[in-house]
Amino acid sequence: MKIAKQTVDHVANLARLYLSEEEKAEMTEKLNSILDYMEKLNELDTTNVEPTAHVIPIKNVFRQDEVRESLSLEETLKNAPDRDGSFFRVPRVIEE
Amino acid sequence: MNFETVIGLEVHVELFTKSKVFCGCSTEFGGEPNTHCCPVCLGMPGVLPVTNKKAVEYAIKAGLALNCEIASYSKFDRKNYFYPDLPKAYQISQYDLPIAKNGYIEIEAGGKTRRIGITRVHLEEDAGKLIHEEGKSNSLVDLNRTGVPLIEIVSEPDIRSPEEAWLYLNKLKSILQYIEVSDCKMEEGSLRCDVNISIRPEGSDIFGTKVEIKNLGSFKAVRRSLEYEERRQREVIEDGGELVQETRRWDETKGITISMRSKEQAHDYRYFPDPDLMPMVLDRDWVCEIKANLPELPDARKERYVKEFGLPAYDAGVLTSSKALSNFYEECISHYHDPKAVSNWVMVEMMGLMNEKGLEVEQIKLKPQQLAEMLRIMDKGVISGKIAKEVFRDMFETGKDPEVIVKEKGLVQISDENELEKIAQKVIDQNPKSVQDYKNGKEKALGFLVGQMMKETRGKANPQMVNEILKKMLG
Numbered sequence: 268m269k270i271a272k273q274t275v276d277h278v279a280n281l282a283r284l285y286l287s288e289e290e291k292a293e294m295t296e297k298l299n300s301i302l303d304y305m306e307k308l309n310e311l312d313t314t315n316v317e318p319t320a321h322v323i324p325i326k327n328v329f330r331q332d333e334v335r336e337s338l339s340l341e342e343t344l345k346n347a348p349d350r351d352g353s354f355f356r357v358p359r360v361i362e363e
Numbered sequence: 364m365n366f367e368t369v370i371g372l373e374v375h376v377e378l379f380t381k382s383k384v385f386c387g388c389s390t391e392f393g394g395e396p397n398t399h400c401c402p403v404c405l406g407m408p409g410v411l412p413v414t415n416k417k418a419v420e421y422a423i424k425a426g427l428a429l430n431c432e433i434a435s436y437s438k439f440d441r442k443n444y445f446y447p448d449l450p451k452a453y454q455i456s457q458y459d460l461p462i463a464k465n466g467y468i469e470i471e472a473g474g475k476t477r478r479i480g481i482t483r484v485h486l487e488e489d490a491g492k493l494i495h496e497e498g499k500s501n502s503l504v505d506l507n508r509t510g511v512p513l514i515e516i517v518s519e520p521d522i523r524s525p526e527e528a529w530l531y532l533n534k535l536k537s538i539l540q541y542i543e544v545s546d547c548k549m550e551e552g553s554l555r556c557d558v559n560i561s562i563r564p565e566g567s568d569i570f571g572t573k574v575e576i577k578n579l580g581s582f583k584a585v586r587r588s589l590e591y592e593e594r595r596q597r598e599v600i601e602d603g604g605e606l607v608q609e610t611r612r613w614d615e616t617k618g619i620t621i622s623m624r625s626k627e628q629a630h631d632y633r634y635f636p637d638p639d640l641m642p643m644v645l646d647r648d649w650v651c652e653i654k655a656n657l658p659e660l661p662d663a664r665k666e667r668y669v670k671e672f673g674l675p676a677y678d679a680g681v682l683t684s685s686k687a688l689s690n691f692y693e694e695c696i697s698h699y700h701d702p703k704a705v706s707n708w709v710m711v712e713m714m715g716l717m718n719e720k721g722l723e724v725e726q727i728k729l730k731p732q733q734l735a736e737m738l739r740i741m742d743k744g745v746i747s748g749k750i751a752k753e754v755f756r757d758m759f760e761t762g763k764d765p766e767v768i769v770k771e772k773g774l775v776q777i778s779d780e781n782e783l784e785k786i787a788q789k790v791i792d793q794n795p796k797s798v799q800d801y802k803n804g805k806e807k808a809l810g811f812l813v814g815q816m817m818k819e820t821r822g823k824a825n826p827q828m829v830n831e832i833l834k835k836m837l838g
């Protein structure tokens with residue numbers, strides 16, 4: 268077992284996922300089987316292979332520095348659960 | 364026990380491109396909240412970011428100016444964390460393949476040149492702005508700044524004192540302004556700084572427990588917070604206590620740092636390559652072209668002022684510390700033959716007034732040609748050096764031409780012998796005691812009489828002539 272239950276707890280917490288005990292057990296098992304499967308790749312010798320940063324062989328996709336029209340304020344705030352004038356309003360967050 | 368301080372700085376600088384780094388929204392500062400937003404910077408599903416070429420160019424430019432190696436292959440990564448100023452729940456940044464690395468800048472500390480290493484310069488996007496109103500149970504979010512290009516400049520832990528940190532920041536700001544990639548306005552948030560500080564017994568080569576300080580609103584705050592933290596850490600160790608690795612918040616009014624209860628795993632950002640953005644292969648020809656077009660940097664300019672104009676190194680350093688000041692100076696000497704005289708006027712009178720009024724070079728009304736013209740009027744003997752100071756203040760405050768001020772205020776120097784003799788006679792008649800003192804060999808009395816003549820003419824009498832005439836008349 269490569270992944271212990273503590274690792275699942277940790278990752279779930281980072282991703283703000285709230286899992287039941289059964290789900291945690293299930294996730295632990297599934298993640299381990301995925302890693303076991305990936306282990307197969309380790310059988311290959313990749314000493315002289317550059318790490319792949321991207322699977323598509325395209326590079327240097329750039330745009331010019333030109334300003335384009337933004338959304339209207341109303342459109343931007345349309346999906347907001349709450350607003351205050353032109354602002355999004357969220358539960359108070361302040362770094363402790 | 365003697366301790367050595369070890370400081371490293373992380374500086375974030377907003378690049379002044381017109382549009383954001385991965386979308387076409389405007390980067391303009393201010394503006395109604397949430398009006399510079401689009402589906403890309405709002406993190407809507409199904410959208411694709413496309414990199415702004417200018418932002419990459421500016422990052423390369425900064426890397427070159429900071430003596431870095433420019434990567435031939437670079438990519439973007441996602442830095443994952445949840446915070447309401449980050450609509451995508453990840454920040455597009457660079458993890459292991461930054462655009463530039465292994466550079467340095469040099470600072471003059473205590474008469475010595477110190478080289479401070481630059482670990483890396485990477486390109487990333489800025490987050491939005493959060494407003495926490497006092498006593499309210501909500502926070503407000505403005506996403507206008509989300510996606511504005513930033514470079515993060517990380518120094519090596521080479522800085523040894525709060526003073527050196529301050530010098531480093533000033534030098535860095537100066538370089539970035541010279542190459543015109545950012546306006547570096549700390550008050551508008553276009554330059555932000557976090558610091559790491561630890562102390563260790565002198566001679567040790569193991570790092571002590573480091574503390575990160577946040578909420579630094581000015582270079583002065585950086586210096587003060589480091590001075591405080593240096594002292595605090597020493598006291599903890601001397602009292603037999605143990606330092607904890609933590610983030611502390613600078614309280615500007617109280618002048619202290621306060622521990623921020625650090626969340627566990629706060630630094631587990633789970634970086635991975637951003638699949639939405641293609642890697643960059645930074646073409647050597649492009650990099651060379653950017654390098655060839657770099658303007659003269661502050662150190663080179665300083666050296667030139669010493670060599671070409673014969674200025675003292677200190678003066679040259681002050682004049683070149685900001686590009687705007689240095690440009691003002693250069694413009695002025697292109698209209699006047701004596702660089703040293705101009706340097707004195709700029710450094711003493713002009714910077715004195717700027718300090719007094721709290722103005723930056725960009726904000727003053729005085730034009731370089733006007734200073735040059737005033738110096739010429741002075742050379743011709745139309746006004747004395749003393750009156751020139753008055754004219755200068757007036758020019759500085761009103762932006763009027765020196766000739767106009769001289770004419771309006773009737774400040775033309777009195778160099779007419781007859782007229783000066785008349786005034787001298789009056790002064791002699793009114794001050795018999797001083798006259799007697801002078802005749803009895805009291806040299807000082809002459810100075811008093813000269814002063815009286817200056818008072819009589821409201822400073823307009825030609826000082827050399829006054830001296831000569833008085834001496835002659837007192838025989």
